[in-house]
Amino acid sequence: MTSLGKTKRPWLVGPIFVALLIYILTQAGWLSSLNGFFYDTALMFAARVSDQTPTVVFIRVNDPQQLSDKEAIQLLETLMGANARVVAFNFVPTQCSRDFFEYAAQLQVVVFGRLASAVPEDPDRFELAPWPAQATGLNLHWGAVYLAPPEAGVYRKQFTGLNITGTNALTLEAKAALLSMRNVSNFPLPPSFLVNFKIYGQIPNLDIARVIQKDLLPSLVKDKIVLIGMDPTLKSIETPLARNKNAMSLVEFQAYALHTLASHSIIGELKGILLFIVIVGITFATSLTSTHMGGWTILRTTFLLIVSTLLTSLALLAYANYWLPSGSLCLAILIQSTLELAHKNRLAQLAINELRLRTISAIEDRVGVQKNVSPNGWWDRLASFLKENFNLKRFVVLERNGETQKLIPTKFYNFRDDNLAPEYLDLGSQVYKQAIANQSPTLAHKILGPAQEMETDFICPLIYDGKLIGIWIVRLEKIRLVPPRKLEPLLLRLSYEIARTIYTNKAEKQRPKFGVRLTNWLASETNNPVYSELVRATESLAQYYEILEIVYEQISIPTFVFDFWGRLVKINAPAKQLLMQANFPTERFTAFELLTWLLDQNANEARTVLQNVLIEHSSASRSLTLPSQEDRQFLLRVYPLVNPRETHLKYAHANIRGIICELIETTSLATLASLKGIVADRLGVDLRNHLSAIKLAAALLESDSTQPSERTALLETIQQKVDTCVQILRECQKYLSPRVDTSSMKLFPIDALTTLELVCTQLTPKAAESGINFKIDSPQVMVQVLANPVELTTTFDGILRLLIADAAENSEICIQIRDEGTTVTFTFSNSGSGMPEEFLRDILTSPDDPTSEEFRLLRNATIWVRDWGGAIDIKSTVGKGYLISLKLRLFQTISKQA
Structure with missing residues (x-):
C-alpha cells in the first residue's frame, strides 16, 4: 500500500504529456471539427462588433454567354470611369472579341480567373483551362479559380497559390489583391488563410445591367476591387456565418476572400511550436491552480479557465484578427483537470489508507487489537472455544447450494460427511422446520450419529442479512443444573457469527478483480487540507486511547479483559506483575487457560465458571491462592461484558462482548477477621470447658476417697473429653486457617x-x-x-x-x-x-x-x-x-x- 509520505508528484510529466497529446491531435486534424465549432461561434459574435469597411464589390453574372462584346467593353469603361481600383473576372469571357481582351490588357488592372482542376495522377498538382484564341499573345493578368477543401463541410479557408505543372501560380484572389496594392513586395502571402467573414452582409452586390447603362454611383466602386463573376459549379457554399439556405455562391465567397487579402485583415492562426508552448502553459496553469484545491473548487476553477480562454479567443478574433484554437485549449484544460481530480481522489484514498494504518497502529500499540485470521483459522478458533468451554464433541456446517434446497457439508469437527444421512442434506427436511420457523436453535436427536446419555445435539439455522444460508449441527456435553434450552442464546450468537463468516467469504470470492489504476503515477500533497484533517483526527484518536489506557493502568486490582472468544485483549500493570511473580506467561493465553491455572489446574472448575458467565451472564466468584504466593488470598471475580444496545440478535442478553476477570486480594478483609474471631471464641469456650472437666476428673482420680467404680467412670470421661478436644482442635485448623474465607469453602x-x-x-x-x-x-x-x-x-x-x-x-x-x-x-x-x-x-x-x-x-x-x-x-x-x-x-x- 502506497503511503502519502512516500508519494512523489511528477510536476513536469503530467502537463507536458497532456500538452503533447493535444498538440498531436490538433496537428493531425482530429480536433478540426471541435476547433471549427468554437471558431464559427466566436466569429458570429466578432461580426457584431466589427467596424471594417468593405474594399470589394461584386457583380453577379448569371450567363456569361449573354454578355456581348460591346457590353463587356462598356462595363469596363463604366467601372474605370468610376475609378475602380481593380476589376476581376472569375471567368474568361470566351464570347468576347480580341478587342475586349486588348482593351483589358491596356488597362493593366483587369484580372481574369482561369478554372483550375486537379491532375488525376497527382492530386497536389493542378491544370488550367486554356486561353481562348482571341486572348492569346496578350499581356493579360490572370489567377487560378479553385476552392480550398472544406472542414466538415464548412469552407473557412482559401489558397493564395496552386502548383500548376510544377510552377506556383497565384489564385484569382491573391492576384487581384496584389494588383490593388501596386507594391506587391511588402505583402508576403501565406499558402492559405482564414477568410475574414466579420463584414458578412456588408459587401455591395451591383446589378450588371445598371452598371452597363452607367446607372452607377461612382462612390460605390471608387478605389475598390470590383469582382465580376459567376458560379461555374452551381452549388451553395456553407461558411461559418452562412449555412443551409443562406449558403453563399462562389462569387460571394471569392469577394470575402478578396476583401481579406486586400484589406490586410487575414486572421492569424496559432500554429507550430508556438501552439505547443501555449498548450503547455495552459496545462501548467490548470495544474498549479488546482494544487491546493478540493474537488468542487477544481471544477469551478476549470469552468473559469475555460470561460477565460473562450473570452480571450473572442477578443483576439474581434480586435486583433487572431484566432486561438479554443477547442484544443479547452480540451487540454478538461483533461488536465480530470487528471487533477483523479489525483485528488488518489490523495483521498491514500489519506484514508494512512488514517486506517495509523488508527490501527495506535489501537494495536495501546489497546491490543487482535490480528485478522484466515478463514480456516476462524473455524479452528470456533472449535477451540466450544471445546474449552462446553466439551464440544462434534459439529458439521451445511451450506445452502445457491437458492436451491440442497445442503452441502463444508466444515466438520470430529465428523465425516458420509456419516450424515441423505435426508439431512435437504433444507426441506422435517427436522429443520422448527428451527427455521423459529429462527433459533432447537434440540435434535442423534443427527450426528449415536450419542451418549450426557450429550445433546442442536440444530442451528444460519441466517445473515435476512437470508437463510445454511444449517449448523453441533453436539455438546450436557451441563449439570443447566437445561439444554439455556444454551439457545449462546448458540444463536455463534450461529450469527458463523453465518456472517460464510457470507463474507463468499462475497469476497465473488468480488470482481480490477486492473491497476491509471492514476498510480500521480503523487501526493502532504499539505492537502483533507490529509491534515485526517492526521489530526488520527492523533485525537490516539490521545483518546492513551487516556483510556492511563485510566485502565491506574486500576489497582489485577484485571484481565478477554473478548467473546476468550482471547486476551488487555491486561493491566498489576495483573502483569502478579503473573510475572508467579512465573505465568503475560500474553497470548485464553480465559480458559488462565482460569485453569488459577484454579489449581482444575479444568472442569474453569469450564464451569465460563459456562456460568457465558450462559447465565452472571458473575462467578472463587477464592484462591497463587501457586507461588500461598500466603496471599485472592477472590477471583469473572463476569461478562454485555452490550444491551445491539439489536440484531433475537435475545437481548445474547449480546455478550467479552469477559472480565478480576483478582481481589482478601487476605486482610475485616469481615473474614470478624468471622474467624467469632469462631475462635466459640471453639475456645468449648475447649476451656472440656479441659476444665479433664482437670477435675484428674483431681478426683488422685483422691484416695474415690471408689474403684468411680475411677472407671472418670477414666471414660477423661478419654471422651480428650477425643472432644482433639476434634475441637481439628475444627480450629479447619475454620481458622489463614487461607479460609467465606467463599473458599462450601460450609x-x-x-x-x-x-x-x-x-x-x-x-x-x-x-x-x-x-x-x-x-x-x-x-x-x-x-x-x-x-x-x-x-x-x-x-x-x-x-x-x-x-x-x-x-x-x-x-x-x-x-x-x-x-x-x-x-x-x-x-x-x-x-x-x-x-x-x-x-x-x-x-x-x-x-x-x-x-x-x-x-x-x-x-x-x-x-x-x-x-x-x-x-x-x-x-x-x-x-x-x-x-x-x-x-x-x-x-x-x-x-x-x-
Missing part, C-alpha cells in the same frame, strides 16, 4: 440471622410497594449455621421473593426461627394465592428451566441445602399461600455432643 460457620436480616432489608422496598411487612420471631442469640454464605443469601432471597410475589396486599410474611439442639429451622409463611401441590411439584422436579426466576432459585436452593446436610420443604395451598421450612445444621454440634 462455613455463618450467622444466619444476620444474613436473613440483611436480605429482608434489601427486599423491604419491593415488599412495601404492596403494603407487605416482614415479621421475624427469632431467639435473642447468635444463630450460627454451617452453610455457604453466598448460596445461603441467594436461598433466603429466592424464598422471600416468591412469598412477596404471591402474598396478598397489606399482609405479613411471618418468619419463625427455632433452635432444635443440633439444627435450626426457619419457617416462612404468607397469606396469598398459592398453587396446587401437583403444579408446585412439577415445577421443582421438571428438567425444563422454570420460567419464573423465583422458582429457579428455589430449585437450586434445594440442591444447595441438601449438600449442606440440611433440608427444605415447600408446601402450598390454593387460597392460603406458601409454607416453606428450611432446616440447617448448627455449628454448636460439638459442644452439645460433649
